[in-house]
Amino acid sequence: MKFDTPATTNPIDRMKVVGQPIDRIDGRLKTTGQAPYAYEQNDAVRDPAYGYVIGAAIAKGRITGMDLRAARAAPGVLAIVTAENAGPLGKGDMNTARLLGGPEVDHYHQAIAVVVAETFEQARDAAQRVRVDYAPAGGAFDLAAARDTAKEVDQSASSVGDFEGAFAAAAVQLDATYTTPDQSHAMMEPHASIAAWQGDRLVVWTSNQMINWSAGDLAKTLKLPKEKVRLISPFIGGGFGGKLFLRSDAVMAALGSRAAKRPVKVALQRPLMMNNTTHRPATIQRIRIGAAPDGRIGAIAHESWSGDLPGGGPETAVDQTRLLYAGANRLTQLRLAVLDLPEGNAMRAPGEAPGLMALEIAMDEMAEKLGMDPVQFRIVNDTQVDPNDPDRPFSQRQLVKCLQLGAERFGWDQRNPRPGQSRQGRWLTGMGMASAFRNNLVMKSAARLRLDSRGEVTVETDMTDIGTGSYTIIAQTAAEMMGVPIDKVTVRLGDSSFPVSAGSGGQWGANSSTAGVYAACMKLREAVARKLGFNSADAVFAEGQVRSGNRGATLAEAAGPDGIVVEDILEYGDLSKRFQQSTFGAHFVEVAVDAATGEARVRRMLAVCAAGRILNPKTARSQVIGAMTMGVGAALMEELALDKRRGFFVNHDLAGYEVPVHADIPHQEVIFLDEADPISSPMKAKGVGELGLCGVGAAIANAIHNATGVRVRDYPITLDKYLDRLPEAV
Amino acid sequence: MSKVSFSVNGEVRDLELDTRTTLLDALREHLHLTGTKKGCDHGQCGACTVIVDGRRINACLSLAVMHEGDAITTVEGLGSPENLHPMQAAFIKHDGFQCGYCTPGQICSSVAVLEEIKAGIPSHVTADLTAASQVTPEEIRERMSGNICRCGAYSNILDAITEVAERQA
Structure with a gap:
């Protein structure tokens, strides 16, 4: 099915199942420990051996020798795979650095060997006995030091009007620089895989967001035809972008299994995760805004510097600034430095998350300079068209309504606009807000449906559920379309033998994957109608039956003893080009800062989101509160601490890399505006999982400024950065 | 061995x-x-x-x-899928999880936390060590802080635990 004209009325609009706050259909499995994750395939894999990964102890240089003798002689050892004996390997299209290093080392903790043994304890012990000699080489590790070497990223420059002239002439100006640190996805389930060879075919149970990408990249890495590789990923213990790509666990398991001639399971040890896998790269961002005294922006510029390994990409931190606010004169630019750090790549809301952390502080600073309320300043600068191309409208844009409703519900009128003036006992209190913005991407997605002789529906697609609720919303979609109760729908996901879906990334998964199921359902409805001799246009599917005029049959009767199987894909035309599709929101936060110690506590949080049709308000709300929680981490604590001499992230575990815990998070409120966007897909839905993160960090930063009067432009906002500037404690 | x-x-x-x-x-x-x-x-x-x-x-x-x-x-x-423990049922009702990987640990902790409070074991945020411990949001958040949820379901987990505690009371 091709989606190239805006959606009209369709069966989803009934909203009997879709749009309802239905409990997750996989909830009983997950809460009782019965959901099998990648490393837990005891029913499918008998007698696996265990792999333990060795990571490089230098950031850059060369391995001059590996002494494997003691390890090979250790009890239980079955095989040790290194670059020397792995055979020729390719590199996946989505990988920047090789997943098995040696003799050249590209980054710290790059995998350089996997030790396979009968037991986990034996593999771990033998791995400690491997002696590696290195010839370290110098490298570039510090973004600030490498800033001047950064190159302009092709096609990243965008210029409208005369920014420099308009900025120079503006009555009120801001020119400020902000920094965001390297961050880690730190999902709870480590990257894990079990590999089993069946002749020349390879089956890998893994934890991965994008089955089709990773099946292709595993085949490419191992120099196999793609059809020889099968990936299975039924449950994924969090990803946040860290499991978008093939990673070393899958490659090490496959190589270890080939060498040991046994199924091999590998879970990347937690202390390897931060340097072995990808991370969100640090940024330096310069923002200039020029406005008239009435608050109208006449000039806005956003430039961002980030670093990555040779061949890598930039953190696209300026993208939202092209679209979020009006202004006749505009400039955005990305610059990329070569750094010899672990690979930088996508983490939840890549680009917009760090970009809005900077932009939305800048907007707060500008409002303060103008003497305007920060909410009003944003409203004044709303635009209903793409500021770069005024003929191109937004498909839907309810930013102003998000801002107004949020201000009203949060009690924004109680905020003292003069910072550092509100005190409750030992606590300095303040409120902050920020706009939320994230583009709505659509991806083609396919699904297979089977209607069986009991009138039950099975959906198969290689879509993944990384906690997003894919199982549930796909079941809701099929139930709505086919007119059956949700318990008559079975959803099977995450298997590369199923039709290729959109996968989970870029907040496109929910809308795109259910749209693919919609397309397959339309085909199944036609097949059912045809079999019954009904006109599919006027056939009504409800309560397990299909009716046309005064004729009717049950779905079970229509399916017959052999059932009906269909498959379809939803592909997109140029609506994304003709309309700017984005999601919008507003974040409001209240903080309290200890006047003596500087300890910052988040007291209240509210998000208002305009993100198209909400397919399941319960799971969508969870996406948003989870993102708000990650935003608290970004604002107050998350930072991969860099050793600038040796080029690695020092705090590479869950004790050193601090993420929010229960005690950090207050009650969180989420409001979804009633919206349906017929431009986005037949589902009229958009994404929310990343929108919920966008702007949170800045809202907290702005609240801390309102509480203390101190402006911190370098994340995370830890108390060492403002303690000496707090108002005098009485 | x-x-x-x-x-x-x-x-x-x-x-x-x-x-x-x-x-x-x-x-x-x-x-x-x-x-x-x-x-x-x-x-x-x-x-x-x-x-x-x-x-x-x-x-x-x-x-x-x-x-x-x-x-x-x-x-x-x-509990089992067919016979859920009240805490497991409350986690489902309040959507106290997303990816589900921290969930068994959160649930075991939750069950034990309510027992700890009942037994009068104080925590870092217990203001009065001589009074009976109370099931408050602050007590639950403090005692649950050893269980990280990167999906960020904390607000919902608190609602789930609170509901079970109120039913037990």
Whole structure:
């Protein structure tokens, strides 16, 4: 099915199942420990051996020798795979650095060997006995030091009007620089895989967001035809972008299994995760805004510097600034430095998350300079068209309504606009807000449906559920379309033998994957109608039956003893080009800062989101509160601490890399505006999982400024950065 | 190798294990009770929380052979998909999880936390050590802070635990 004209009325609009706050259909499995994750395939894999990964102890240089003798002689050892004996390997299209290093080392903790043994304890012990000699080489590790070497990223420059002239002439100006640190996805389930060879075919149970990408990249890495590789990923213990790509666990398991001639399971040890896998790269961002005294922006510029390994990409931190606010004169630019750090790549809301952390502080600073309320300043600068191309409208844009409703519900009128003036006992209190913005991407997605002789529906697609609720919303979609109760729908996901879906990334998964199921359902409805001799246009599917005029049959009767199987894909035309599709929101936060110690506590949080049709308000709300929680981490604590001499992230575990815990998070409120966007897909839905993160960090930063009067432009906002500037404690 | 015998979810299990085997790996790799999760293997995340003789512990920080004669309860022992424990049902109702990987640990912790409060065991945020402990949001958040949820379901988990506590009261 091709989606190239805006959606009209369709069966989803009934909203009997879709749009309802239905409990997750996989909830009983997950809460009782019965959901099998990648490393837990005891029913499918008998007698696996265990792999333990060795990571490089230098950031850059060369391995001059590996002494494997003691390890090979250790009890239980079955095989040790290194670059020397792995055979020729390719590199996946989505990988920047090789997943098995040696003799050249590209980054710290790059995998350089996997030790396979009968037991986990034996593999771990033998791995400690491997002696590696290195010839370290110098490298570039510090973004600030490498800033001047950064190159302009092709096609990243965008210029409208005369920014420099308009900025120079503006009555009120801001020119400020902000920094965001390297961050880690730190999902709870480590990257894990079990590999089993069946002749020349390879089956890998893994934890991965994008089955089709990773099946292709595993085949490419191992120099196999793609059809020889099968990936299975039924449950994924969090990803946040860290499991978008093939990673070393899958490659090490496959190589270890080939060498040991046994199924091999590998879970990347937690202390390897931060340097072995990808991370969100640090940024330096310069923002200039020029406005008239009435608050109208006449000039806005956003430039961002980030670093990555040779061949890598930039953190696209300026993208939202092209679209979020009006202004006749505009400039955005990305610059990329070569750094010899672990690979930088996508983490939840890549680009917009760090970009809005900077932009939305800048907007707060500008409002303060103008003497305007920060909410009003944003409203004044709303635009209903793409500021770069005024003929191109937004498909839907309810930013102003998000801002107004949020201000009203949060009690924004109680905020003292003069910072550092509100005190409750030992606590300095303040409120902050920020706009939320994230583009709505659509991806083609396919699904297979089977209607069986009991009138039950099975959906198969290689879509993944990384906690997003894919199982549930796909079941809701099929139930709505086919007119059956949700318990008559079975959803099977995450298997590369199923039709290729959109996968989970870029907040496109929910809308795109259910749209693919919609397309397959339309085909199944036609097949059912045809079999019954009904006109599919006027056939009504409800309560397990299909009716046309005064004729009717049950779905079970229509399916017959052999059932009906269909498959379809939803592909997109140029609506994304003709309309700017984005999601919008507003974040409001209240903080309290200890006047003596500087300890910052988040007291209240509210998000208002305009993100198209909400397919399941319960799971969508969870996406948003989870993102708000990650935003608290970004604002107050998350930072991969860099050793600038040796080029690695020092705090590479869950004790050193601090993420929010229960005690950090207050009650969180989420409001979804009633919206349906017929431009986005037949589902009229958009994404929310990343929108919920966008702007949170800045809202907290702005609240801390309102509480203390101190402006911190370098994340995370830890108390060492403002303690000496707090108002005098009485 | 060493022999050890303990009960898991009411069933006596006799194992012969490498003495380096953690309780966590004994459960997951030897008994195939994979509900208990390995998130960090270093006592930093709480995903492996189980209840041993009524007290919650991180199973990764404890060797299996140290548990001779102990009574161990895992998430599988609290309830099953067909017969949920009230805490499991409350987590589903309040959507107190997303990816589900920290969830068994959160649930085991939650069940044990309510027992700790009942038993009058104080926490860092207990203001009055001589008064009976109360089930307050602050107490629950403090006591649950050893269980990381990167999906960020904390606000919903608090609602789930609070509902179970109120029903027990």
